[in-house]
Amino acid sequence: MKRNSAVRWWSKPIALSGQMHYLSVRDHIAGRIAAGDLPKDGKLPSERQLQTGTGIARGTIREALFQLEAEGLIYRRDRSGWYVSPPPVVYNPTRWDGFMSYVSAQGRSPMTETLWKRQIKATQHLSGIFEKPIGSALYALRRRRYIDDRAVLVETIVVDPDLAPGLLGYSLDGSLTSILKTVFGVSVARNMVRMRPCALVKADAEGLKVKSGLPGLNVVRTSYDAKGRVVEYDEEYWRHDAIIVQVDTGVT
Amino acid sequence: MKRNSAVRWWSKPIALSGQMHYLSVRDHIAGRIAAGDLPKDGKLPSERQLQTGTGIARGTIREALFQLEAEGLIYRRDRSGWYVSPPPVVYNPTRWDGFMSYVSAQGRSPMTETLWKRQIKATQHLSGIFEKPIGSALYALRRRRYIDDRAVLVETIVVDPDLAPGLLGYSLDGSLTSILKTVFGVSVARNMVRMRPCALVKADAEGLKVKSGLPGLNVVRTSYDAKGRVVEYDEEYWRHDAIIVQVDTGVT
């Protein structure tokens, strides 16, 4: 590709006066993206190609790219390159339509992959949530979910076996919601949701194939049935650039 | 202080085998923090002091510090040093008690500073929200809010003057909520809240005195009265380590 020949990506020299150098580079790249001046797969030129003809150190280029990544404009695929981010989906934790349904409704293509499912024993933490003795049997489930083939979240779900005996025998690559409802007659009356900006580290970063330390959003949801029993406890880790959370409620 | 003499902060050499070097440094520092091995103001040794005796480049130390910062464990004061982060406050956007009230309720000390207040003309964006013609008069207000003397958010609020004529004449360093209610008899019936992990840039980063590009949380709240009129439109930018969002609702 001509774009990738050894000339600098932008036509004018980068302004060095006044503001920080890496922020100038950021603005140039952001401008090129906004102008749509990119191959249609959204891949940016490589870091070393961005350097050519500029006299700028690679570290400075990378600083600019990190800035754009933090802003959610671009993301990286490990050792592959930098790409323009697709738009985020809107997530409404107070609605009880699942991931598969609201992603589709927004014209995007959802996909779920079950990483593992097994019976576990309640830890102290879980025993407090489910109000069961430590060591009680619980179902646990780990899934990775995709939008348009990009991994956007990993989650660990815990379900009370008393409410859904034999749950793990079902395919859980679809909507857990609808299985609970149609097969077990369990429906959710109340949600408690906690959200916290976080860094993706260790298992979660690995699961999303991102570098440890990238920003993410941690969503913890506890669902109750009409009798106030905990139906489902869910910990999600999202890519920060994949989601907007929207809550629409009466005032309490 | 003895801690700041030219010996390394940890006693054993850092393990180089296996995992990434900067992650080892991260783990060492995280361990020391968890062990409470710090002066009580929470200030870490300087980057150059952390290097001493280790043979580790300053850039690598900084990478470890950035990691901990992204995780919310530490934060920096520009050109002063790195400090251990205080615990976050819980923010419930569906409750209509204001910042001053819920921060106090959590045993922390809230403070509000009004940066400016003035009448503005409705932009296209605002005209759509308030359902008024472009150019209509609106009240706008910019504030910075603190918890225990650390700036944690900046916000810009827009209010419909028809619902609160003369609002800008009042001191707005306290609760806007209670002024609207007690002085103007305006109360909120419904909230629409959007949240998005973001990078703090430009004016918002400057307002919080953080480096541009640090992770933050963008909260946009639109409040309606019982007749469905927009009472207040609020854009907040939070430090990412200062807040946990909690939503507790019935399912719709």
Next chain:
DNA sequence: AAGTGGTCTAGACCACGCC
């Protein structure tokens, strides 16, 4: 004035994706 983080350079080697 001394110390701090903030920025930048100019290399080097590595692990891994992609062809």
Next chain:
DNA sequence: GCGTGGTCTAGACCACTTT
């Protein structure tokens, strides 16, 4: 096997805070 980003070193100078 080549190109990519990922990691790391060893300096340097600057702007700002702190003392």
